[in-house]
Amino acid sequence: MNWDSPATIELAREHGLTADEYQRILSVLGRTPNLTELGIFAALWSEHCSYKSSRVHFSRFPINGPRVLQGPGENAGIVDVGAGWVVVFKMESHNHPSFIEPYQGAATGVGGILRDVFTMGARPVMLLDSLRFGDPRVPRMKHLVDGVVRGVGDYGNCVGVPTVGGELDFHPSYNGNILVNAMCVGVARRDGIFFAHASGVGNRIVYLGSRTGRDGIHGATMASDTFDETAAEMRPTVQVGDPFTEKLLIECCLEIMASGLVVGIQDMGAAGLTSSAFEMAARAGAGLALDLSRVPVRTEGMTPYELMLSESQERMLLVVTPENLDGVFAICRTWGLDACEIGTVIEGTDVVATFEGRPAFRLPVGPLVDDAPRYDRPHVPPEPAPLVTFPKLTNRNWAADLRMLLAAPQLASPGRVFEQYDQSVGGATVVGPGADAALVTIPGTRIGIAATTDCNSLACGLDPFWGAANAVAEAVRNLACVGAEPVAITDCLNFGSPENPRVMGQFVSAVDGMAEACREFGTPVVSGNVSFYNETSGAAILPTPTVGMVGLVPELRHRPRGNWQAGETVFLLGPLEGELGASRYMQVVLDLEVGPVPPVEYGAERASAAAVRDLVRLGLVAAKDISDGGLVVAAIEMSHGAVGADLAIPSGRSLVRTLFGEWNGRYLIAVPADFESAVVRACEGLPITRLGVAGGGSLGFRCGTRVLLDEQVAGLSLLREEALKWLEVS
Amino acid sequence: MSAARRPRVAVVVFPGSNCDRDAMAAVEVAGGEAVPVWHASHDLGGCAAVILPGGFSYGDYLRAGAMAAHSPVMQAVRHHAADGGTVLGICNGFQILLEVGLLPGAMLMNRSLRFICRDVFLRVERTDVPMLGQLRKEKVLRLPIAHKEGNWFADPEVVDWLENQGAVALRYCDGDGHSGEGANPNGALNDVAGLVNAAGNVLGMMPHPERRVGSLLGGSDGLAIIRGLVEVA
Numbered sequence: 001m002n003w004d005s006p007a008t009i010e011l012a013r014e015h016g017l018t019a020d021e022y023q024r025i026l027s028v029l030g031r032t033p034n035l036t037e038l039g040i041f042a043a044l045w046s047e048h049c050s051y052k053s054s055r056v057h058f059s060r061f062p063i064n065g066p067r068v069l070q071g072p073g074e075n076a077g078i079v080d081v082g083a084g085w086v087v088v089f090k091m092e093s094h095n096h097p098s099f100i101e102p103y104q105g106a107a108t109g110v111g112g113i114l115r116d117v118f119t120m121g122a123r124p125v126m127l128l129d130s131l132r133f134g135d136p137r138v139p140r141m142k143h144l145v146d147g148v149v150r151g152v153g154d155y156g157n158c159v160g161v162p163t164v165g166g167e168l169d170f171h172p173s174y175n176g177n178i179l180v181n182a183m184c185v186g187v188a189r190r191d192g193i194f195f196a197h198a199s200g201v202g203n204r205i206v207y208l209g210s211r212t213g214r215d216g217i218h219g220a221t222m223a224s225d226t227f228d229e230t231a232a233e234m235r236p237t238v239q240v241g242d243p244f245t246e247k248l249l250i251e252c253c254l255e256i257m258a259s260g261l262v263v264g265i266q267d268m269g270a271a272g273l274t275s276s277a278f279e280m281a282a283r284a285g286a287g288l289a290l291d292l293s294r295v296p297v298r299t300e301g302m303t304p305y306e307l308m309l310s311e312s313q314e315r316m317l318l319v320v321t322p323e324n325l326d327g328v329f330a331i332c333r334t335w336g337l338d339a340c341e342i343g344t345v346i347e348g349t350d351v352v353a354t355f356e357g358r359p360a361f362r363l364p365v366g367p368l369v370d371d372a373p374r375y376d377r378p379h380v381p382p383e384p385a386p387l388v389t390f391p392k393l394t395n396r397n398w399a400a401d402l403r404m405l406l407a408a409p410q411l412a413s414p415g416r417v418f419e420q421y422d423q424s425v426g427g428a429t430v431v432g433p434g435a436d437a438a439l440v441t442i443p444g445t446r447i448g449i450a451a452t453t454d455c456n457s458l459a460c461g462l463d464p465f466w467g468a469a470n471a472v473a474e475a476v477r478n479l480a481c482v483g484a485e486p487v488a489i490t491d492c493l494n495f496g497s498p499e500n501p502r503v504m505g506q507f508v509s510a511v512d513g514m515a516e517a518c519r520e521f522g523t524p525v526v527s528g529n530v531s532f533y534n535e536t537s538g539a540a541i542l543p544t545p546t547v548g549m550v551g552l553v554p555e556l557r558h559r560p561r562g563n564w565q566a567g568e569t570v571f572l573l574g575p576l577e578g579e580l581g582a583s584r585y586m587q588v589v590l591d592l593e594v595g596p597v598p599p600v601e602y603g604a605e606r607a608s609a610a611a612v613r614d615l616v617r618l619g620l621v622a623a624k625d626i627s628d629g630g631l632v633v634a635a636i637e638m639s640h641g642a643v644g645a646d647l648a649i650p651s652g653r654s655l656v657r658t659l660f661g662e663w664n665g666r667y668l669i670a671v672p673a674d675f676e677s678a679v680v681r682a683c684e685g686l687p688i689t690r691l692g693v694a695g696g697g698s699l700g701f702r703c704g705t706r707v708l709l710d711e712q713v714a715g716l717s718l719l720r721e722e723a724l725k726w727l728e729v730s
Numbered sequence: 731m732s733a734a735r736r737p738r739v740a741v742v743v744f745p746g747s748n749c750d751r752d753a754m755a756a757v758e759v760a761g762g763e764a765v766p767v768w769h770a771s772h773d774l775g776g777c778a779a780v781i782l783p784g785g786f787s788y789g790d791y792l793r794a795g796a797m798a799a800h801s802p803v804m805q806a807v808r809h810h811a812a813d814g815g816t817v818l819g820i821c822n823g824f825q826i827l828l829e830v831g832l833l834p835g836a837m838l839m840n841r842s843l844r845f846i847c848r849d850v851f852l853r854v855e856r857t858d859v860p861m862l863g864q865l866r867k868e869k870v871l872r873l874p875i876a877h878k879e880g881n882w883f884a885d886p887e888v889v890d891w892l893e894n895q896g897a898v899a900l901r902y903c904d905g906d907g908h909s910g911e912g913a914n915p916n917g918a919l920n921d922v923a924g925l926v927n928a929a930g931n932v933l934g935m936m937p938h939p940e941r942r943v944g945s946l947l948g949g950s951d952g953l954a955i956i957r958g959l960v961e962v963a
Contacts, residue, residue, distance in 0.1 A: 150844075157847075158746070158748075160786075242789075243786075244745075244746050244788070244789030247746055247748065247786070248745055248746070335745065336745055420846070420847070421847060422847045423847050424874050424941045425748055425749060426752060427756065427941050427947065428947070441946060443751075556946060559945060
């Protein structure tokens with residue numbers, strides 16, 4: 001079998017194409033493709049590259065808004081944050097490679113998302129990682145956690161972009177498919193944005209960065225398939241990252257773009273040279289002529305098939321006018337990077353390639369990119385979460401319940417993870433990981449950019465619509481706690497196989513819920529990624545539509561804090577009681593994963609978020625969103641393991657829903673005594689309850705004369721610290 | 731102060747440096763003019779002080795700082811130091827100073843074998859060197875560390891000799907200024923966080939003063955050190 005052998009239906013199947021899709025290729029071309037052409041079709045028509053099962057549903061997302069400069073369709077979304085600055089951001093999954101080879105899989109996931117952002121002319125300033133693992137007790141899981149954390153850290157630390165946030169969660173549904181979703185946020189001047197267009201007939205195609213090897217061939221098709229027990233055999237399809245080269249690429253590309261020497265630029269991500277060449281040509285409506293013999297290679301004897309499909313990392317494709325070639329090469333030499341010309345922009349709409357002087361392939365751009373198959377796959381709406389009569393939860397030993405909750409990996413302190421990430425390189429980190437949201441300044445300004453990733457997949461599994469809508473609401477609350485107004489989101493939609501109508505039903509429902517919430521909160525979707533086929537031997541993950549939201553503090557005056565200080569008054573803003581459906585209390589303490597998932601009260605959420613945001617901006621309060629583990633866990637977080645509080649719950653309410661309930665848009669806020677009346681006035685019209693005063697070393701909850709809980713905060717915090725203790729030794 | 735009269739501080743940029751921009755910004759906050767100097771340069775642009783910033787110079791291939799030690803600019807830094815010029819090495823910059831022999835000892839992997847990023851406390855042991863001249867002796871600073879190789883090591887005789895010389899300028903401690911096992915993040919011998927040479931013009935430190943130069947960034951404990959540097963420039 002040679003790279004130019006004729007394709008067959010069997011080969012097409014091996015490449016993940018269906019018989020129908022193969023027929024479609026034959027009719028588009030009017031001839032039988034060769035093996036290289038087949039490989040290119042298979043990569044571009046893979047679920048990963050074409051979004052063929054999801055695209056028809058995206059029209060329901062709001063994508064426009066007053067701040068949106070670039071919505072979905074480019075390497076990343078762009079929003080205007082004022083004073084001539086823009087924020088460029090995107091989130092992407094690297095799930096399949098990370099399960100096979102956690103260290104390199106996670107590292108190259110970070111590398112890929114960085115390239116998506118700096119390719120647009122933005123300097124990356126924040127990384128966040130939303131991680132989902134299986135039960136830590138199953139074989140290999142601790143190894144996976146350790147490998148992913150080291151991979152994320154070693155890459156981000158070396159390129160010098162701070163990792164400032166993210167999530168860490170555990171659920172057995174991820175035992176065979178972990179999730180690694182990486183988000184990158186960059187900043188640029190509004191007039192310094194670049195797009196991935198290959199325009200201008202006669203312009204030259206320049207290859208920049210690492211040489212091409214055989215690593216990662218078929219990565220895009222692997223990411224478009226489910227796993228079985230032979231997953232480990234796919235290790236050779238995982239790429240290997242080199243963060244040092246990436247760092248040089250960042251500086252080199254930003255310098256080339258700032259110098260105005262480049263027409264278009266795109267990284268070679270999934271499906272490598274194939275996707276970068278065809279997508280750049282498609283966006284410009286142009287053709288390309290490539291000489292594959294000129295592609296710098298790592299090993300001898302690489303064929304056009306391998307050159308087109310390699311996913312070797314840290315490579316870029318540039319479009320440069322002939323007169324600027326020398327200038328571009330000079331900058332590349334300064335940074336010690338290899339660059340060479342490998343082709344030309346031509347008339348027409350075909351990409352043609354030669355290899356060793358003879359034709360390698362000729363393919364039309366339109367059918368491959370814009371007219372890729374789209375499927376409206378059958379989907380059945382998710383069944384409503386069964387109504388369950390909760391057991392009677394009174395007169396419990398609340399302290400024992402709390403200890404159980406705090407010792408669970410889901411509520412563990414992620415400190416051991418975040419400590420392995422450089423959180424403050426860049427000299428702009430105002431709020432780092434472990435808080436509700438991360439916050440950095442744009443250097444030289446007082447503009448604050450906030451970011452958070454959120455998804456409660458337990459809730460999404462019970463009710464995809466309200467689970468996804470609540471993920472958006474949670475992100476809004478998290479931003480409010482650092483004083484930021486929500487601007488826009490990126491998403492990473494992780495699901496099982498789209499060919500399963502029940503999974504597709506979850507997907508459709510989650511998209512609807514997310515779309516509704518984004519409209520209600522005024523946060524358009526400007527970029528995103530879909531990861532299907534997260535299932536092993538037929539068992540799918542919990543639906544995990546992760547939201548990555550960016551927020552803005554136009555004039556940063558005070559550093560937000562998430563902890564209370566002795567003597568401050570503690571208030572609960574929002575309804576006194578939470579809900580127990582899909583709560584950590586039910587999941588961990590009672591071993592019940594049951595609904596209902598409450599709907600989002602948009603009006604109330606918007607009002608309370610606005611109040612919290614204003615108070616935080618003025619430096620009047622410390623604020624914390626009440627989510628996983630409820631009021632008690634939020635209080636422990638605000639104690640920082642050092643300062644306790646004496647808090648009283650009004651009588652006549654459900655104790656368990658007050659202490660451990662979640663949802664409903666609740667915040668815990670702490671106010672210096674001097675500001676108390678001002679804060680109460682500012683919250684007029686909102687439900688607000690004075691709980692007590694911070695101080696001492698113990699956290700007490702009382703109801704009337706009954707002491708519900710009275711525990712040393714240092715001990716409680718230690719429990720959360722120790723829940724991931726095994727990370728130290730694995 | 732007019733721009734022309736601001737003291738000029740060179741900030742060396744190696745391929746892979748990633749705290750160079752932060753160091754330059756901190757120099758500007760401290761009232762200086764930051765002058766980037768490329769690793770291939772044979773001089774320091776006439777600056778009286780130089781910062782070797784943090785990062786992963788040359789990818790830290792071979793050993794942290796090992797390749798950078800042989801770059802052209804380090805010849806200039808050596809001559810600069812020999813002539814009494816001020817040199818501050820931060821994190822990877824400290825590792826490079828050890829590799830070129832401007833400061834003694836070597837860095838091992840952290841005791842935990844992991845990258846560690848967290849705030850630490852440091853006790854100021856020397857205030858008679860210009861860069862630390864704005865600080866009070868025994869003052870406790872709070873600064874972030876971010877490294878995988880900060881476990882300073884030297885032979886026992888060398889350690890004794892250095893202690894007698896007073897070469898340990900900054901030592902890890904707890905919030906009250908006390909040294910002890912729990913206060914040492916990486917296993918460095920004698921809680922060494924920063925060393926100064928005999929002449930007092932070369933300081934290497936693992937924590938990052940350039941990241942703490944304003945209240946929005948969590949404090950100004952680093953600013954005093956950067957100011958000390960700017961004032962001698």
